[in-house]
Amino acid sequence: xxxxxxxxxxxxxxxxxxxxxxxxxxxxxxxxxxxxxxxxxxxxxxxxxxxxxxxxxxxxxxxxxxxxxxxxxxxxxxxxxxxxxxxxxxxxxxxxxxxxxxxxxxxxxxxxxxxxxxxxxxxxxxxxxxxxxxxxxxxxxxxxxxxxxxxxxxxxxxxxxxxxxxxxxxxxxxxxxxxxxxxxxxxxxxxxxxxxxxxxxxxxxxxxxxxxxxxxxxxxxxxxxxxxxxxxxxxxxxxxxxxxxxxxxxxxxxxxxxxxxxxxxxxxxxxxxxxxxxxxxxxxxxxxxxxxxxxxxxxxxxxxxxxxxxxxxxxxxxxxxxxxxxxxxxxxxxxxxxxxxxxxxxxxxxxxxxxxxxxxxxxxxxxxxxxxxxxxxxxxxxxxxxxxxxxxxxxxxxxxxxxxxxxxxxxxxxxxxxxxxxxxxxxxxxxxxxxxxxxxxxxxxxxxxxxxxxxxxxxxxxxxxxxxxxxxxxxxxxxxxxxxxxxxxxxxxxxxxxxxxxxxxxxxxxxxxxxxxxxxxxxxxxxxxxxxxxxxxxxxxxxxxxxxxxxxxxxxxxxx
Amino acid sequence: xxxxxxxxxxxxxxxxxxxxxxxxxxxxxxxxxxxxxxxxxxxxxxxxxxxxxxxxxxxxxxxxxxxxxxxxxxxxxxxxxxxxxxxxxxxxxxxxxxxxxxxxxxxx
Numbered sequence: 001x002x003x004x005x006x007x008x009x010x011x012x013x014x015x016x017x018x019x020x021x022x023x024x025x026x027x028x029x030x031x032x033x034x035x036x037x038x039x040x041x042x043x044x045x046x047x048x049x050x051x052x053x054x055x056x057x058x059x060x061x062x063x064x065x066x067x068x069x070x071x072x073x074x075x076x077x078x079x080x081x082x083x084x085x086x087x088x089x090x091x092x093x094x095x096x097x098x099x100x101x102x103x104x105x106x107x108x109x110x111x112x113x114x115x116x117x118x119x120x121x122x123x124x125x126x127x128x129x130x131x132x133x134x135x136x137x138x139x140x141x142x143x144x145x146x147x148x149x150x151x152x153x154x155x156x157x158x159x160x161x162x163x164x165x166x167x168x169x170x171x172x173x174x175x176x177x178x179x180x181x182x183x184x185x186x187x188x189x190x191x192x193x194x195x196x197x198x199x200x201x202x203x204x205x206x207x208x209x210x211x212x213x214x215x216x217x218x219x220x221x222x223x224x225x226x227x228x229x230x231x232x233x234x235x236x237x238x239x240x241x242x243x244x245x246x247x248x249x250x251x252x253x254x255x256x257x258x259x260x261x262x263x264x265x266x267x268x269x270x271x272x273x274x275x276x277x278x279x280x281x282x283x284x285x286x287x288x289x290x291x292x293x294x295x296x297x298x299x300x301x302x303x304x305x306x307x308x309x310x311x312x313x314x315x316x317x318x319x320x321x322x323x324x325x326x327x328x329x330x331x332x333x334x335x336x337x338x339x340x341x342x343x344x345x346x347x348x349x350x351x352x353x354x355x356x357x358x359x360x361x362x363x364x365x366x367x368x369x370x371x372x373x374x375x376x377x378x379x380x381x382x383x384x385x386x387x388x389x390x391x392x393x394x395x396x397x398x399x400x401x402x403x404x405x406x407x408x409x410x411x412x413x414x415x416x417x418x419x420x421x422x423x424x425x426x427x428x429x430x431x432x433x434x435x436x437x438x439x440x441x442x443x444x445x446x447x448x449x450x451x452x453x454x455x456x457x458x459x460x461x462x463x464x465x466x467x468x469x470x471x472x473x474x475x476x477x478x479x480x481x482x483x484x485x486x487x488x489x490x491x492x493x494x495x496x497x498x499x500x501x502x503x504x505x506x507x508x509x510x511x512x513x514x515x516x517x518x519x520x521x522x523x524x525x526x527x528x529x530x531x532x533x534x535x536x537x538x539x540x541x542x543x544x545x546x547x548x549x550x551x552x553x554x555x556x557x558x559x560x
Numbered sequence: 561x562x563x564x565x566x567x568x569x570x571x572x573x574x575x576x577x578x579x580x581x582x583x584x585x586x587x588x589x590x591x592x593x594x595x596x597x598x599x600x601x602x603x604x605x606x607x608x609x610x611x612x613x614x615x616x617x618x619x620x621x622x623x624x625x626x627x628x629x630x631x632x633x634x635x636x637x638x639x640x641x642x643x644x645x646x647x648x649x650x651x652x653x654x655x656x657x658x659x660x661x662x663x664x665x666x667x668x
Contacts, residue, residue, distance in 0.1 A: 021631035031589030
């Protein structure tokens, strides 16, 4: 260091140097500044820290929005050379970036069927267009993952070409699987509808076969060898009926094992468990509807519906509150049905689960049954609880609705079709005791062979039968008949007039006449359509002779 | 302590201008490393070895930096031939360095 004071020229020179140094520091071209005591690497370290932070941020964002990100350098001959890959590449592809480099082309990862589309995508990217594509990746072990790849090309003005492609890849295998399941469910529903139609016609035919066989057998003398042949016919017809039932069950996806059950009894069984489930901060109120009708559902699945709804309500009340479960018999009328898609007017059993929790806004309410839609934090909900509720209720022929107000609470209402069958298996176990009578029965059935058969059977049991092929003719017969008509036995679906309409018309002149419906539709469906009422006998086709005579007797003996 | 690890000494030839260069670096920090590499390459090729480089690491000897009024590193001081010139930064802009060394557009 020089002891003499610096000249003006020297000072100017130092100032220039200081300015140059400052410029270099500002531009980030310096590693360190020289302080009076030491060399300080302030700026360089800060940049390093910023870089580290930026890398961390980038890594986290990459993880959040995608499963892995990549950059390909585009050579002049348009080959793509992987520059870097970050994130879960190995987890998704079960390959390393080095494997990719060795294989030469990224399309080697792609499922052969998707390769043409993948090449087309590369062409678009190289032409400078952004691209979002979904395709399958095949792992070395043959496993397949669906991915969604968002590619972004970087255009270089000087070279007038794309020089780099950035991409973010998401594993969408789960989503694809759900989509496929939904498609599958739709397909199953179509098949189910077809099967249901066929089964309906089959049931009529099988009823004739089963009942005629029984009739013939009754006329045979004991020990007649032809009885064995008739037994064979009966067995075959029973097998066909079983097949028809399976066809119907298939359309409802098989695992469904419906039984007639009562929601009040189910709630009684569950109450202790529900109390444990919701904890001490929440008050549980169960209001059981009086003389609650039965429903037909898979008991395990219905339990699941209740549990899922209760858990959902519990989670909506983190600070406690009241959880109310109600049951009731309800009649959903035409007005209600018109405003609720998929609802058929009729008698239902209502299960309502209400909480005094946080409630939900319109957007949430609209999506609440969507698979994987959840407002709960990670690890708290799968987003499938309410979807499961929806699926089970639909499968049980019911509907589920949600009503909610922010800050007030939420009510889920499940409507299940009310069925007239008793809880016990009494009907199945009932001994085929001869059920006879002498009353007059007006029979209306448009299917000739079935009409003849029912007439024959009932006459053989002692009844007087007036048989009509159309509702119009039935009303005419009723008018001409001088004596009482004790029972109207009619099909539900007929040309010109439906069974219930006929019953109403007949009731005008003969209010004392009772009605018994028979139908190839399941009783469940008949109840849903308001064709049957709780507590009233109903004749399911196909039926055999003893079921026919038993049910007719039951209908005649029924009160009112 | 001065570190002279980066010094390049070449046989002096008659009639050729020798270059005396002093490069201040901060250890192996990125700009410093780049500056050193650039300078050594220029010295070997463009100057055909007619240069003497003294590398000063400010982590080892920051007083030298004070003595030469160096504010930020890397800084290259071209001491000879005169006049004395300072270049701050990583020397990534080779054209500027060549101009400062007077070898713009080819070898002198």
